[in-house]
Amino acid sequence: MNRHFPLAGLALAASVLLSACGGGSGADSDDQPAARGTVVLGQLGGQATIEQINAGTAAKGIQSLTGAAKCGVDVHYVYYMTRDPGGNPATASTAVLLPSGTDASCTGSRPVLLYAHGTTTTKSYNMAQVTTNTEASLVMAFYAAQGFIVVAPNYMGYDRSGLNYTPYLNAESSAVDMIDGLRAAKNYLTSAGTATQPSKKLLLAGYSQGGHVAMATQKVMERDYASEFTVSASGPMSGPYNLVGFGDTIVSPQGKVNAGATLFLPLMLTSYQKAYGNIYAAPTDVYQSPYAATAETLFPTDTPVADLIAAGKLPNDTTFTKLFGTGGLLTDSFRSGYATSNYRKALQTNTLLDWTPKHPIAMCGGANDPTVFYAINTTAAKTALSGKGVPVTAYNLEDATSVGPTVNGAFLQAQAGTSAAAGGGTAGAAAVQGAYHGTLVPPFCNVVVRSYFQQVLAAGG
Amino acid sequence: MKKNISILAGAALLALSSLASAQDAQVGSSTVYLGLAHIDVNSKAAALSGGSKQFPEPGAKVRVGDQTTTGFGYVYRFAEQWSGELVLGLPPSHKVYGSGVLQNVGQIATVRQMPPTVFVNYHFGPLLPKLYPFVGLGLNYTYFEKTRSTPSGDAVSGGPTKIYLSNSWGAAAHVGFTLRYNERWSLVGTAAYADVKSNLRAVTTTNNGEETLRTRINFRPMVYSLSLGYSF
Numbered sequence: 001m002n003r004h005f006p007l008a009g010l011a012l013a014a015s016v017l018l019s020a021c022g023g024g025s026g027a028d029s030d031d032q033p034a035a036r037g038t039v040v041l042g043q044l045g046g047q048a049t050i051e052q053i054n055a056g057t058a059a060k061g062i063q064s065l066t067g068a069a070k071c072g073v074d075v076h077y078v079y080y081m082t083r084d085p086g087g088n089p090a091t092a093s094t095a096v097l098l099p100s101g102t103d104a105s106c107t108g109s110r111p112v113l114l115y116a117h118g119t120t121t122t123k124s125y126n127m128a129q130v131t132t133n134t135e136a137s138l139v140m141a142f143y144a145a146q147g148f149i150v151v152a153p154n155y156m157g158y159d160r161s162g163l164n165y166t167p168y169l170n171a172e173s174s175a176v177d178m179i180d181g182l183r184a185a186k187n188y189l190t191s192a193g194t195a196t197q198p199s200k201k202l203l204l205a206g207y208s209q210g211g212h213v214a215m216a217t218q219k220v221m222e223r224d225y226a227s228e229f230t231v232s233a234s235g236p237m238s239g240p241y242n243l244v245g246f247g248d249t250i251v252s253p254q255g256k257v258n259a260g261a262t263l264f265l266p267l268m269l270t271s272y273q274k275a276y277g278n279i280y281a282a283p284t285d286v287y288q289s290p291y292a293a294t295a296e297t298l299f300p301t302d303t304p305v306a307d308l309i310a311a312g313k314l315p316n317d318t319t320f321t322k323l324f325g326t327g328g329l330l331t332d333s334f335r336s337g338y339a340t341s342n343y344r345k346a347l348q349t350n351t352l353l354d355w356t357p358k359h360p361i362a363m364c365g366g367a368n369d370p371t372v373f374y375a376i377n378t379t380a381a382k383t384a385l386s387g388k389g390v391p392v393t394a395y396n397l398e399d400a401t402s403v404g405p406t407v408n409g410a411f412l413q414a415q416a417g418t419s420a421a422a423g424g425g426t427a428g429a430a431a432v433q434g435a436y437h438g439t440l441v442p443p444f445c446n447v448v449v450r451s452y453f454q455q456v457l458a459a460g461g
Numbered sequence: 462m463k464k465n466i467s468i469l470a471g472a473a474l475l476a477l478s479s480l481a482s483a484q485d486a487q488v489g490s491s492t493v494y495l496g497l498a499h500i501d502v503n504s505k506a507a508a509l510s511g512g513s514k515q516f517p518e519p520g521a522k523v524r525v526g527d528q529t530t531t532g533f534g535y536v537y538r539f540a541e542q543w544s545g546e547l548v549l550g551l552p553p554s555h556k557v558y559g560s561g562v563l564q565n566v567g568q569i570a571t572v573r574q575m576p577p578t579v580f581v582n583y584h585f586g587p588l589l590p591k592l593y594p595f596v597g598l599g600l601n602y603t604y605f606e607k608t609r610s611t612p613s614g615d616a617v618s619g620g621p622t623k624i625y626l627s628n629s630w631g632a633a634a635h636v637g638f639t640l641r642y643n644e645r646w647s648l649v650g651t652a653a654y655a656d657v658k659s660n661l662r663a664v665t666t667t668n669n670g671e672e673t674l675r676t677r678i679n680f681r682p683m684v685y686s687l688s689l690g691y692s693f
Contacts, residue, residue, distance in 0.1 A: 022528055022529070022530030022531065022550070022551045022552055022553030022554055022573075023528050023529075023530070023553060023554040023555075023556075024554060025554035025571050025573045025607050025609065027609075027611075029554070029571070030556075030568055030571065030611050030612075031556065031567055031568040031611075032567075033567060033568075033611075033612060033613045033616075034565055034566055034567045034613065038565050038566075039565060040562065040563065040564075040565050040566055040617075041516065041517070041562050043517060081565075081566065081613075081616075084616075088612045088615075088616070089612050089613040089616045090616045091616045091617055160514050162615065162616045162617055162618060162619040162620065163616070164619065164620045164667055164668050165668075297668040301668070301669075
């Protein structure tokens with residue numbers, strides 16, 4: 001008996017050994033990916049002094065709007081883990097603009113502004129580059145220098161992000177990226193132990209594409225993350241909240257193509273094709289030749305748009321409106337099939353008119369915006385979202401009764417200045433059109449939205 | 462894995478408790494063995510270089526994880542105190558983790574390797590009753606047969622990524638003991654080190670073409686094994 005015992009043990013051991021196979025190499029044996037909002041890299045990138053910020057706003061002639069800086073700003077940069085529209089691990093980065101200095105409004109617990117930037121085709125776009133990035137310097141002056149901690153994600157697909165496209169105007173995905181950027185920023189500030197730390201107050205704002213992103217973030221935060229974040233208020237600016245209505249306007253033969261459409265459409269088509277997989281079977285279904293060959297992977301890129309036009313990768317049209325017809329970007333069949341297309345369904349999916357906000361919204365825009373049409377987006381969103389229990393406001397810079405005579409007067413004066421600088425008349429009107437969405441509206445809407453935020457915070461919101 | 466080790470330990474205790482006496486292997490005898498091998502990788506590699514994404518110090522690095530696998534092999538006793546040995550095993554898959562700046566990314570790849578090794582061993586007389594120590598010097602060939610970037614690896618690299626590892630030839634050494642239960646059965650334990658170095662290339666397909674990151678990994682593996690041998 002004694003002899004059989006070890007032999008039985010040996011047989012058993014051998015059978016178990018044969019089943020130990022050195023670990024699998026298949027995907028099912030992979031570790032779980034790092035949690036959303038995990039900080040991969042966080043660092044202090046630079047500092048802006050009060051004097052530097054004031055010099056910048058003075059040079060741009062917007063100091064009467066921004067106000068004199070109360071705080072210096074430490075510019076931090078955080079690279080973090082998030083998820084792409086398919087739920088796969090993805091990386092992205094965010095700027096964290098931290099007020100510094102001795103003023104009481106720059107220290108201790110400060111409210112957080114989660115800011116969503118506007119459309120860019122530039123791959124290396126980085127909101128932490130406050131000296132070279134116009135939108136970043138504007139946000140720094142308006143908010144961080146006045147005591148808000150600004151978290152401004154660069155979005156998946158930009159800067160160090162590994163995603164080789166950007167989930168452009170994808171409401172759910174954009175919200176996930178913003179939320180993870182905010183989590184990463186807070187994780188980073190906690191571990192860095194900075195003197196200034198986030199309070200529980202959270203404000204959401206964004207411009208253009210970022211207006212849509214900010215509203216989508218509020219919707220998703222209030223729906224899915226209410227135990228983690230409480231939104232005090234949001235200030236979406238000049239955003240395409242009504243994507244399907246806006247799309248109907250742009251694509252319909254009787255409609256009007258918006259300025260910038262030949263840049264926005266490739267971003268949207270690729271975004272929705274990646275997310276839903278059913279927008280086209282081949283790029284030639286939607287793009288005319290020769291654009292079909294490269295349009296799908298054109299953006300984001302560090303090649304300047306002028307070079308892309310010169311290389312024949314975009315229609316040769318500096319107003320970026322040549323969407324249809326001979327030499328245009330998109331095919332006639334795309335236009336004729338639009339009404340029943342999966343593209344229109346994707347626009348419907350990402351339209352932000354059908355939800356119930358739980359905290360106040362103060363939209364802002366200019367009624368003559370040639371890039372993101374005001375009435376179809378901002379007015380429509382105000383109508384759709386109002387009367388659901390929280391204040392929903394739409395500030396129109398063109399209307400003195402909406403924004404007050406001071407802001408309205410200064411906005412009209414800025415337009416007159418732009419027109420005069422171009423020689424007035426038709427050239428002046430064209431210059432105003434060209435500068436309206438990207439240059440003229442942003443400082444005025446930011447002053448309106450910031451003032452709204454300050455009222456909400458003062459009222460304890 | 463813990464269960465396997467406890468079964469082995471049980472078998473070892475039974476072997477120790479036996480009253481039978483045993484001599485070490487006879488000249489001309491062969492032994493085959495089967496057991497567990499734990500590969501304790503202590504990899505060192507410089508930061509990944511190349512590519513468009515620059516990282517601050519200490520740079521983007523990789524670290525190779527440990528693995529336990531089934532080991533087996535063949536020993537031929539060609540002289541009273543000398544044997545030749547071929548060490549094989551089921552190819553272990555190692556998880557590769559981000560390190561340096563990529564520390565928090567977690568697992569970024571999986572690599573499966575085949576590390577056949579030959580040894581010439583010198584066997585000493587019994588240290589304790591039935592316990593025969595030995596030392597061996599040899600040659601290791603490590604063949605990387607399967608590599609895969611994980612979704613996290615692709616996310617950091619900037620797109621679908623293929624990983625290539627050059628195969629490695631290097632010296633190996635081990636020390637061990639044979640606990641001889643009887644003339645047929647024995648328990649063999651070893652601790653081995655092998656010189657395994659490999660050039661890693663991670664090739665990522667981006668919108669702007671292929672991007673290649675490179676580093677040279679010194680695996681510095683310690684391999685601990687415990688096996689049951691059958692001599693004939």
